Amino acid sequence: MQPRLGDLALHIARVSLCASGVGLAVRIESATLAAAFEGALFFASFALMHDVAHGALRLPRKANELALAFSAALMLMSGHALRLMHLRHHARPLAPDDAEGAPARLPLPRALLDAPLGALALRVEALRAAGPSGRRCQLAETALNLASLALLLASRRPALLAVAATATCLQLTMAVWAAHVPHNAPAWMLAAARRLAFTRSPIALSLGYHERHHRIPNLPCSRLALPSPDRT
Incomplete structure (x- = not known):
């Protein structure tokens, strides 16, 4: 690869x-x-x-x-x-x-x-x-x-x-x-983080898409908000 x-x-x-x-x-x-x-x-x-x-x-x-x-x-x-x-x-x-x-x-x-x-x-x-x-x-x-x-x-x-x-x-x-915060973030915090995903901020992406990161850990942080993430 x-x-x-x-x-x-x-x-x-x-x-x-x-x-x-x-x-x-x-x-x-x-x-x-x-x-x-x-x-x-x-x-x-x-x-x-x-x-x-x-x-x-x-x-x-x-x-x-x-x-x-x-x-x-x-x-x-x-x-x-x-x-x-x-x-x-x-x-x-x-x-x-x-x-x-x-x-x-x-x-x-x-x-x-x-x-x-x-x-x-x-x-x-x-x-x-x-x-x-x-x-x-x-x-x-x-x-x-x-x-x-x-x-x-x-x-x-x-x-x-x-x-x-x-x-x-x-x-x-x-x-x-x-x-603690990524695993216990309230819904409003996750929503705010996802709204900031366009900035490609690793803080916003890691917080807003933490569950996706656990599902696809080899996906770079900057790609977590993509609609169809690369799974390879």
């Missing part, structure tokens, strides 16, 4: 634009702009990582592995850990052993309260569940995450501290916005 170059180009453009915004914000020392663009970069990187984790872009294996590691590194996360837990979620959605989906089974206040510790527990579970090769990848990626965070904090520059804080906050609340 041929790589889905159009979908890949869309991801690259989105990530590059957001990264450029972060760079500009750091250059002019605007912590507010840095936080805003870092938030956009986090979600753009998440969308890329998600498509790569499912092999939806049809990249060659080595390129797919590199894209997985790179996209997650932009979020200060381990791509191989995220993929392992996410594919388990798709295999048995909301089952007792679905650690990623566990927040969806909780009331929203409890999911918010448990989210930070849940983020750490998810990394530990991914490391435990991985084979030797996967464990080495996860450890290397985690070491890179910690080194990147340490460099951001050591800079003591407000804009870079805002980047670190934003990425950390989004990571520690991922259980809510990536797990």
